Amino acid sequence: MSTTAETSRAKSGFSLGAGAYQKLLAFASLVLLLIGFSLASPNFMQTANIIAILQATAVNGVLAVGVTLVIITGGIDLSVGTLMTFCAVITGVVLTYWGLPLPLGIVAAIGTGALCGLTSGFFVAKMKIPPFIATLGMMLMLKGLSLVISGTKPIYFNDTPGFTEISRGSLIGAVLPSLPLPNGVLILFLTAFAASYILERTVLGRYTFALGSNEESVRLSGVNVDAWKMGIYALSGGICGIAGLLIASRLNSAQPALGQGYELEAIAAVVIGGTSLSGGRGTILGTLIGALIMAVLTNGLRILSVAQEWQTVVTGAIIIMAVYADMMRRRKMG
Amino acid sequence: MSTTAETSRAKSGFSLGAGAYQKLLAFASLVLLLIGFSLASPNFMQTANIIAILQATAVNGVLAVGVTLVIITGGIDLSVGTLMTFCAVITGVVLTYWGLPLPLGIVAAIGTGALCGLTSGFFVAKMKIPPFIATLGMMLMLKGLSLVISGTKPIYFNDTPGFTEISRGSLIGAVLPSLPLPNGVLILFLTAFAASYILERTVLGRYTFALGSNEESVRLSGVNVDAWKMGIYALSGGICGIAGLLIASRLNSAQPALGQGYELEAIAAVVIGGTSLSGGRGTILGTLIGALIMAVLTNGLRILSVAQEWQTVVTGAIIIMAVYADMMRRRKMG
Amino acid sequence: MADLIEMRGIEKIFPGVHALKNVDFELRSGEVHALMGENGAGKSTLMKILSGVYAKDGGTIRVGGNEVTIDGPRAAQALGISIIHQELSLMNDLSVAQNIFIGREPRLRFGRLDEAALNRRADEIFAAMNLHLDPRTKVERLTIAKQQMVEIAKALSFRSRVLIMDEPTAALNDAEIEELFVIIRRLKSEGVGIIYISHKMDELKRIADRVTVMRDGETVGTVPAASTPIGQIISMMVGRSLSDEAAVIPDLSAAPVAFEVKGLRRGREIRDVSFSVKKGEILGFAGLMGAGRTEVARAIFGADPIEAGEIFINGNRCHIRAPADAVAAGIGYLSEDRKHFGLAVGMDVRANIVMASLDRFTNRAGQLDEKGMRGEAAKYISLLGIRTPSDRQEVRLLSGGNQQKVVVAKWLLRDCEILIFDEPTRGIDVGAKAEIHKLLQSLAAQGRAVIVISSELPEVLRLSHRIAVMCEGRLTGILPGGGKTTQEEIMHLATLRESAMEPVGEPA
Amino acid sequence: AQDKMYIPLISKGFQHQFWQAVKTGADKAAAELGVEVTFEGPDNESMVDRQIDMLAAALAKHPSAIGFAALDSQAAIPLLKQAQEQKIPVIAFDSGVDSDIPLATAATDNVAAAALAADKMAELIGGKGQVAVVVHDQTSRTGIDRRDGFVNRIKEKYPDIEIVTVQYGGGDQLQSTELTKSILQGNPDLAGIFGANEGSAVGVINGVREMGKKDVVVIGYDSGAAQKQAIRDGLMAGAITQNPVGIGYETVKAAVAAAKGEKVEKNIDTGFFWYDKTNIDDPKIAAVLYD
């Protein structure tokens, strides 16, 4: 009796730290990769490189966290990549063109993201357009608008001192010099923690799962399904806004042409992390691990100086194997 | 009773010509686009341009037909674009490097496609890897292998006379000079017709719908679900092989780096055409229309000399509107 | 004569549930062997083992005297065993005929389908069942009851030696049940062995030869159906005896009208339906399959659009456009189709029970009160006797009847002023059914207006203070409840076609 | 607008700064010469067939002349023949088209330009050590030419320099950043990195900065605000710049001349330049740099 209860509680998996046993196992593919690369190259397992891997995870990880929410509702969001860029461009406009102070830029990025997410949500919930199409249309519109607004050129943040600190600085490093974790990574973890909390502990999260599980039954329970769904898309959009800040800060510029293709990588991280594309189940922790697996893989193969064409082949094969291993593990656990 | 029967027959919609009324309405968004562009520019509705549009549809259309099958089973195939390229490269190896005769090149392309499709199918059906991941892995592997096999450079078909005729020649034009429809377009229609026939009239097609509808129930009925599923993926792969031939012939070369991104466009055509990503329903005719809508849109905006960044914006908006109009129409029709 | 099926010492363990403990069961050819037991006793699990859906963890199965291994549905079919599953599992996007013959389609050469033959054969089966259904209709367009008939047709099409029916009549009306029994008798005479699972006790006497009772995953015993009193079977099932009291109709003459519907219409499904319910009253809805009762309920609840009609709550006009409006106005609706409309089966019991009442467990910051929800869930699990290892068990892993109890719990917890229950006791065992009836009565006694739609006439008769009868989308009459109305009177109104249209009873 | 000459330019890209600079040049010429110009290009340089579709749509508009930067010369030949039949002059830009249909070609010699980068690299690292190359594309003409121009020159002239790896970042700044960091991590003794286009070069700068490797010599290609800043700050030793504005300008100018039936020069070499801290503000250099 107690076993089942435990399993299902572990499955729901809130709190990034707890529920040790199963959580550790979920890391298996990741840990295996880490061990493999460490053995293959002495340059891999070094503080600087681990931090580089984490930093490489930050943007994709934040996007993946955002899209996890939408996927759990049974939807999909193809616009995350270009939305990130759009938010970065808007921040550029606010900070560089208008010269407003940094906090307003941050609010603009997250607000723009939330607003665009809300719009996608409106298309999906109210206009009943399939999420794939609604967000594909959004993706294209935002892609074009980023170019239009920026005048097809990067917007630099040279006039906003401290902007690069958002991603590159290290608050933790200032306190603990031995752990120079860049703020970008810290923001990823905070975002993931917050999203996880919302998902597991709040009504919004509960409805996220419920919508993905059986939307019609939720509607017939008297829930204003459309409003909640729009809320979830808006939240996801806001998270993309955070990703926009991170990438703009990292590149010290808003690159209007960037972003397409990032959606696939984000969705891949989500699915590798065990979230089902048909909705109703998924965890933020899984998504984080999925994003890390991808970053470790890319970094490790580069460190080994594998020829690029083979990197791609090996990445494809390892992704399949990692997910297969994960499926096996879960099946064994019942 | 007879009403119901009729409706359901119309819905299943085999045969590209028949079932006039509902079919014509399904064209509504497309027809509207055509009328709009014709009014806006005298250069649009001209034989040469219409043929250019059709030819631009050919490759994406064939890919979309292939992926329709997989989507109806409730799966997804991200590898179609790179598989197309891979098949083109293999054809290049067979024809140019090995100097074998043209028919063998054709067999190689379709055979390679089917084999790769079968492999994806194996991952999905036997190894129970989610289709998204299985075909993402496949996409990456094929992308890398295309580069490896081709030595990261295009393979030209200058030594195979007649190869470019596959896509550029016009059998119909030879008979009816007033209708110089390129063979590539003819092949698209033939492929669509064959796929439609298989889908509506054969056992394989029946299981395609059944799997997407309720896989568990098919399994409980004692059907060897895995084998059929692998068959569908193989068929879809073979169709990608045809697309590979078309693009290689059109470009007179196998371009090893091409292909990524095409999967999104193909899937978009399928979904615009009314096929549900959750499986169980869809038509090839719809997919063709979806592919045409996208091609007409791109071409028309170019003919109007809309600035490129605005083209993207408008495309996104029109895709959303077209699908919305289609949803409204269907809801009204009950 | 050797037993057709002999199951010995069958064991099945699910994570956290020992579902079958050393179960024995046998079936002779030409008999109807009823399998009875409370919700979650293990009946479906045993049958799923016999039909190759689950692998057994122990024990032996003999078919025709030979020990066999049944490792999949196909193996069971090869042995001549077919099953009608308790949970409908049809392919919604396919037609009726396509569903029936999935995996066995008549083919032409080169893998082409012979659609004409397919539809013809389906027609033949329907004719034998006396069922009027176009084989080309898509399954998603059918009501639950019709879908159930399709499942039955599919099982019949196998022409098996052994036919397992897991609650085939849960969704059926008396008329269809009668048709089904005709078919069962015919099959019986052809020597087919039938395993019959049902919670409707009256069916035992009418159709069963022997009865095996299970409790908590164990066999309690096998008794002859004809000579064993129902009361004894019930006490074998639930371990005690139940008393069966008729409804006591309170005097509601002074009670105010809580809920009124005027001139509700939509196409052919709902044709000018008007009625009212008083505070403290239970209004039963009777009618044949397809009479439109579900449609009326869904329309009131805002789940489907209406063309015309007004709804009054406590005399005030209410505009209900979506279920959210209805719930806000104090209306609750328990759907007849728990799998599609009642439950999020992938979520746990606790989440499902609180689904309609989440605002009650949410603080200002949107944070959920997990402890409070656990408490409420525990309360209803024990109140309704929901058999589950914990309130965190996923609902899809519960037995059918226990799933139904979860939906009931959801609406009891929501605590609405006006409650519409559509087939609330579908698939629920006798003991729990009595509990639910008591609960409904106490809800009414607290002054709530309760509407109960049921296809079981005895249930309608036992519960209702008044009985509304529908036929073809029209309300054909309202009859008094209690002992004053007979089944024949209801059936008369339920078959009152448009030609003979003249409402009886009190004016609607 | 009916009597105005219309000249579409089909380029290899659109969103990148280099192509935007070409567009600027084209627009400038269009304004001066009183013609209408449109500028289009696919999202990335592998989309050969998309470019063909763009060319087809451009031809459907009956232009006076066409400017074309072929991603793959051979693939475009049928359409170029069609243009020839319709008497629409074609001017090639950025890189040549293997055909005699284009009346003129306005391009940079990428191989020679990258070779110059190799010479500068050798000079700056003292003729020996390990270097890496970050390229934007493995299969496009510009990617191949710049890679080969650099790599071959090193192999031919500088036997003591080892090229440890060539990696491709798609011209995406973030991806090139991550890539550079891995290269530095995997090759701690690296002396220099060459970034073969703007996105790659900026990525290399970011990567080097984030890894805190001050002694790695970075050489870039093209310009843009970030590269110019990096050169001023000393993070980048210098870079090769082409003259994209000139390419666009000359292409339109040649197209107008050809459309009028005037004779045009067959090869218009727009040249390339080395720039570093010392000459970045030189007016001649500043004129070919863009932000």
Ligand SMILES: Nc1ncnc2c1ncn2[C@@H]1O[C@H](COP(=O)(O)OP(=O)(O)OP(=O)(O)O)[C@@H](O)[C@H]1O
């Ligand atoms: N797949 C499963 N995983 C875990 N537990 C299960 C599973 N299937 C059934 N059970 C449990 O096994 C027990 C027996 O279930 P079963 O469905 O056989 O009951 P039943 O007698 O058919 O009940 P009902 O009358 O409600 O249909 C129940 O406690 C149920 O929760």
Ligand SMILES: Nc1ncnc2c1ncn2[C@@H]1O[C@H](COP(=O)(O)OP(=O)(O)OP(=O)(O)O)[C@@H](O)[C@H]1O
């Ligand atoms: N999806 C549908 N499409 C078309 N007609 C439908 C659909 N669902 C129901 N109907 C029709 O609506 C009418 C009423 O349906 P329904 O069977 O739900 O009524 P009911 O009185 O609740 O019956 P039941 O006893 O089965 O609950 C019937 O004529 C039925 O055929």
Ligand SMILES: [Mg+2]
């Ligand atoms: Mg059961």
Ligand SMILES: [Mg+2]
């Ligand atoms: Mg009903």
